[in-house]
Amino acid sequence: MFFExxxxxxxxxxxxxxxxxxxxMVYGILELINFAHSEIYMTGAFIGLTMVTVYKVPFPIxxxxxxxxSCILGVCIEKAAYKPLRxxxxxxxxxxxxxxxxxxxNLALIIAGPQARxxxxxxxxxxIQVGSLFKISSxxxxxxxxxxxxxxxxxxxxNKTKIGQAIRATAQDKETAQLMGIKIDRIISLTFAIxxxxxxxxxxxxxxxxxxxxxxxxxxxxxxxxxxxVLGGIGNIPGAMVGGLILGxxxxxxxxxMSQYKDAIAFAVLIIILLLKPTGLxxxxxxxxx
Amino acid sequence: MTTATxxxxxxxxxxxxxxxxxxxxxxxxxxxxxxxxxxxxxxAGKTTLFNLLTGVYSPTRGxxxxxxxxxxxxKPYDITKMGIARTFQNIRLFGNMTVLDNxxxxxxxRTKTGIFGAIFKTPSVRTEEKKTREKAMEVLxxxxxxxxxxxxxxxxxxxxxxxxxxxxxxxxDPELILLDEPAAGMNPQETNELIGxxxxxxDMGKTVLxxxxxxxxxxxxxxxIMVLDYGKKIADGTPxxxxxxxxxxxxxxxxxxxxx
Amino acid sequence: xxxxxxxxxxxxxxxxxxxxxxxxxxxxxGQLSLxxxxxxxxxxxxxxxxxxxxxxxxxxxxIIGGVVAAIFGFIIGVPTLRLKGDYLAIATLGFGEIMKNxxxxxxxxxxxxxxxxxxxxxxIYIVIAAVVLTIFAINRIINSRVGxxxxxxxxxxxxxxxxxxxxxxxxxxxxxxxxxxAGIAGGLYAFFFRYIHPSNFGFMKSIEILCMVVLGxxxxxxxxxxxxxxxxxxxxxxxxxxxxxxxxxxxxxGLLLVIMMIVRPQxxxxxxxxxxxxxxGLLGYKKKKGGQIQ
Ligand SMILES: Nc1ncnc2c1ncn2[C@@H]1O[C@H](COP(=O)(O)OP(=O)(O)OP(=O)(O)O)[C@@H](O)[C@H]1O
Ligand SMILES: [Mg+2]
Numbered sequence: 001m002f003f004e005x006x007x008x009x010x011x012x013x014x015x016x017x018x019x020x021x022x023x024x025m026v027y028g029i030l031e032l033i034n035f036a037h038s039e040i041y042m043t044g045a046f047i048g049l050t051m052v053t054v055y056k057v058p059f060p061i062x063x064x065x066x067x068x069x070s071c072i073l074g075v076c077i078e079k080a081a082y083k084p085l086r087x088x089x090x091x092x093x094x095x096x097x098x099x100x101x102x103x104x105x106n107l108a109l110i111i112a113g114p115q116a117r118x119x120x121x122x123x124x125x126x127x128i129q130v131g132s133l134f135k136i137s138s139x140x141x142x143x144x145x146x147x148x149x150x151x152x153x154x155x156x157x158x159n160k161t162k163i164g165q166a167i168r169a170t171a172q173d174k175e176t177a178q179l180m181g182i183k184i185d186r187i188i189s190l191t192f193a194i195x196x197x198x199x200x201x202x203x204x205x206x207x208x209x210x211x212x213x214x215x216x217x218x219x220x221x222x223x224x225x226x227x228x229x230v231l232g233g234i235g236n237i238p239g240a241m242v243g244g245l246i247l248g249x250x251x252x253x254x255x256x257x258m259s260q261y262k263d264a265i266a267f268a269v270l271i272i273i274l275l276l277k278p279t280g281l282x283x284x285x286x287x288x289x290x
Numbered sequence: 291m292t293t294a295t296x297x298x299x300x301x302x303x304x305x306x307x308x309x310x311x312x313x314x315x316x317x318x319x320x321x322x323x324x325x326x327x328x329x330x331x332x333x334a335g336k337t338t339l340f341n342l343l344t345g346v347y348s349p350t351r352g353x354x355x356x357x358x359x360x361x362x363x364x365k366p367y368d369i370t371k372m373g374i375a376r377t378f379q380n381i382r383l384f385g386n387m388t389v390l391d392n393x394x395x396x397x398x399x400r401t402k403t404g405i406f407g408a409i410f411k412t413p414s415v416r417t418e419e420k421k422t423r424e425k426a427m428e429v430l431x432x433x434x435x436x437x438x439x440x441x442x443x444x445x446x447x448x449x450x451x452x453x454x455x456x457x458x459x460x461x462x463d464p465e466l467i468l469l470d471e472p473a474a475g476m477n478p479q480e481t482n483e484l485i486g487x488x489x490x491x492x493d494m495g496k497t498v499l500x501x502x503x504x505x506x507x508x509x510x511x512x513x514x515i516m517v518l519d520y521g522k523k524i525a526d527g528t529p530x531x532x533x534x535x536x537x538x539x540x541x542x543x544x545x546x547x548x549x550x
Numbered sequence: 551x552x553x554x555x556x557x558x559x560x561x562x563x564x565x566x567x568x569x570x571x572x573x574x575x576x577x578x579x580g581q582l583s584l585x586x587x588x589x590x591x592x593x594x595x596x597x598x599x600x601x602x603x604x605x606x607x608x609x610x611x612x613i614i615g616g617v618v619a620a621i622f623g624f625i626i627g628v629p630t631l632r633l634k635g636d637y638l639a640i641a642t643l644g645f646g647e648i649m650k651n652x653x654x655x656x657x658x659x660x661x662x663x664x665x666x667x668x669x670x671x672x673x674i675y676i677v678i679a680a681v682v683l684t685i686f687a688i689n690r691i692i693n694s695r696v697g698x699x700x701x702x703x704x705x706x707x708x709x710x711x712x713x714x715x716x717x718x719x720x721x722x723x724x725x726x727x728x729x730x731x732a733g734i735a736g737g738l739y740a741f742f743f744r745y746i747h748p749s750n751f752g753f754m755k756s757i758e759i760l761c762m763v764v765l766g767x768x769x770x771x772x773x774x775x776x777x778x779x780x781x782x783x784x785x786x787x788x789x790x791x792x793x794x795x796x797x798x799x800x801x802x803x804g805l806l807l808v809i810m811m812i813v814r815p816q817x818x819x820x821x822x823x824x825x826x827x828x829x830x831g832l833l834g835y836k837k838k839k840g841g842q843i844q
Contacts, residue, residue: 033636033639033640085812088811088815090635091768092764092815095760095761095765095811096807096808096811098757098761099804099808099811100808101804102800102804102807103801103803103808106800109800110798223643226640227644230640261651263647263648263651264647267643267647268644270641270644271630271641271644271648274633274637274644275630278633278637344712346708346711346712367711367712367715367716367717370713370714382706382709383705384701384702384705385706386701386705387701394698395710395715396713398695398698398699398715399713399715401695403694403695404696405723408691408695409687415694418695422695458713462714
C-alpha cells in the first residue's frame, strides 16, 4: 500500500517535473513566469490525442509529434507575445503571457468543446507486479521511463554540449553572452522550444494517465509545475526535477489523509518553502548586495 | 571609555561578507558637535561602517552606543528616529516624487498622521501637514533648492540631487548626520558651497560624520580625521596629525602607485 | 435603464473598487499581488454568512465583510510581505488557491455548491456610493503622510527605512487597506448576483484585476478606474458586435491583452510609475542597480 503510494507520487511528480522544467528554463533566461506554459501542456495533450485517435499513429510517434508541435507553439508565442516586450517593464510580459493563456484556452474550447476526451480503449493498462512488495501499472512505468529519459537528455544537453553552455551563459548575463558572440535571440527561442517540448510531453503523459484531455486541463498542473519549479529553486534544472517529485509525493501522501485538501497542501508547501528558504531547495543564494 | 561627551561610540566593529573582512575591529568615537571625517582608499570599508552605524547591516562583532544606548537589533528606522540620518553614496532619492515630497518624507518619524487621520483630515492633521510643508520648504531653502520644489527628484541635475539627499536627511531632525561622499561629482564651485553648508550645519549644532575623497574639503572642514585602510583603522587625529602620519602616507601613496 | 446595462454598470463599479484597491498595494506601494480576489471572496462569504446567520442589515454585513477581509489581509500579509517581487506574487497566489480549496470544502461556505439565495440588496446607488467613497478615501490616503510612505517604499525601500519609515508596518497597512476595499467589493458582488462560488474569487479573477491595474497604468488611481471599465466592457462589447465575434470573444480578449501590452506596456495613464522596482526577480537582485550601498 505504502509503496504503491510512493509509485503514484513519483509518477504524478515526474509529470510536474516535466512541466516545471519549462517554467524554470524560461524563468532562468527571461525572468518571466510563462503563464502560457499550462496551455502548451494542454495543446500537447490534444495533439497527442488527435494523433492516436484520428491518425492512428503509434503512441511513441504521437508523443514525438506532440512534442514537436508544442515546441513550435512555444517558439511562436515567444516571438509574438514576449519578444516585443523584452525591453519593457516586468509586468507587461506577465500580462501578455496571461493573454496568450486565455487566448489558447478559449480557442481550444471552441475547437474541441468543453467535454473531456479519452484515449482509445485499446490503450490497455496492465499491472506489473514487482517482487512481493509493490505493483506498478504499465502507464506509470511509461511515465517514469519517458520522464527519466527526457530529463537525462536535458541534463546532458545543458551541461555537456555547446548549446547548453550558451544557454547557461545567456541565463547568467545576456550582455556578456552577446559580447562573446552568442546569438541570444536564438538561444531564448531554443529555451522556449525545449521547455515547450517537455511541457507537451507531460500533457500527453498526463492525458494517458488520467485518461482525460480537455481545454482546461492545463490550469492546475500548470500552477503546480510552477510551484515545483520554485520549490526546487527556480532557474535550477535538477531543482525542477526534485521539486516536481517532492510535490507529487507530498500531494499523493497528503491525499491519503485529507484528500479534499490536496491542492491546498501543494500551495502550503510552496509558502512554507518560500518563507523558510526562498531560493528553493537547490537554488543557490545569490549574494544580496543591498 | 564611556564619556558623556561622546555622542556615539563604536567598539571593535567587524563586518565579514562571505570570506571578505570589510571591517576589522574598528573603534569609532564621535564627540558631540564635531565634524569628523572618515577617509581611506577605495574599498577600505567606509561605507560599510556607515551601514553598521545606521543599522542596514548588523556587525559581525562589536557594539555601537548612541546617546548611551546600545543600538543592537535596532532597525534603521528606529535609529533614524533616535537621531542619526544619512545620505547615500550612490544617490537613492525617491525619483518619481517631487523635491518637496522627498523632504516631507524625511519628517516621517517626527509626525504622526495615521490612516484615519489621513482619510478624515481632521484639523490636527491639517495643522500637521501645513507645518510639515513649511518645515520642508525651510530645509529646501537651506540647501537652496526651494525654487525647484515641485520638480520630480529624478529630473534634477546631479549636484542638486546630492543636495536634496542632504535636505532629506536633515528633515529627519538628526543630531548626527552621516554624509557619504557628498561632493562626488560636484564642480569646484558647488564643492565650495557644500563646505559652507556643512559649516552652517555644524554651527546649528549638528554633529557631522563625513566620508570624502576630496582632500581639500576634508582638511578644510574637519576637526578630526579617521583613516581606514583594508578594513582597519590606521590613524585617528587632527588634520595636522593625520597629514603627517607615516602609515596614512603609505596607504595613500601605495594606492596611487598601484594606480599608475 | 434596462437591466442589462444596469448589471454592466454595477459590475464596472465593483471592478473599479477592486482595481483601485489593488492599485494601492501594487501600483503605489509596489507590492505585486496575484491574489487580490482572495480578499474579495473573503468579503463576499463573510458578508453573506453574517447576513444569513445573524440577520444583520446589509450595510453592516458589507462593512463587517470588509473588516474580515482586512483581518485576513493582515494574517496573510505578515508572513508574505517579507518577500519581494515575484516571490511575493507567488505567495499571494498560493494563499488564494489555499483559500479557494478551503471554501470548496467547508460546510458553512456551501462547499462546491456555493451559497445560493442571497437576498438582493446591492443596487446601483449603493455601488456608486461605494465607488465614490473608495476613490475618495484612497486619494486622501495617497496624498497623506501614510500614502507618501507607501510611495517611498515603492521608490526605494532601503532609503525609505533610512528616512524612518517602518517599511514592514506600512506594507502590511497597505495590504490591509487594499484587502478591506476588496472585501467590500466582494460583499457588493454577493448581494448583487445572489450566488457565490469559490471559483468566482480564484486565480483568474485576481489576474483580471491585475490586468485592469496594469492596463490603466500602475500607480494612478484614475488609470485603475479606466482599466476596470475597459476590462469589464470589452468582453461585453465583443459580445454585441456580431454573433461570430461573440462566440470568439474570450479569444479576442486574450489577444487584445497581448496587443495592448505590446502597444503600451506602461499602461494607458501611468505617469510616474517606475517599473524597474519589479526587477527583484526570483533569481535575486539583478545587476541593474549596480549593487551595494555606497
Ligand atoms: N553587501 C556586500 N556584500 C559583499 N561585499 C560587500 C558588501 N558591501 C561591501 N562589500 C565589500 O566590502 C569592502 C568595503 O566596501 P565599502 O563600500 O565599505 O568601501 P568604501 O570604503 O566605501 O569604498 P569607496 O570609497 O569605493 O566607496 C569592499 O571590498 C566591498 O566590495
Ligand atoms: Mg563607499
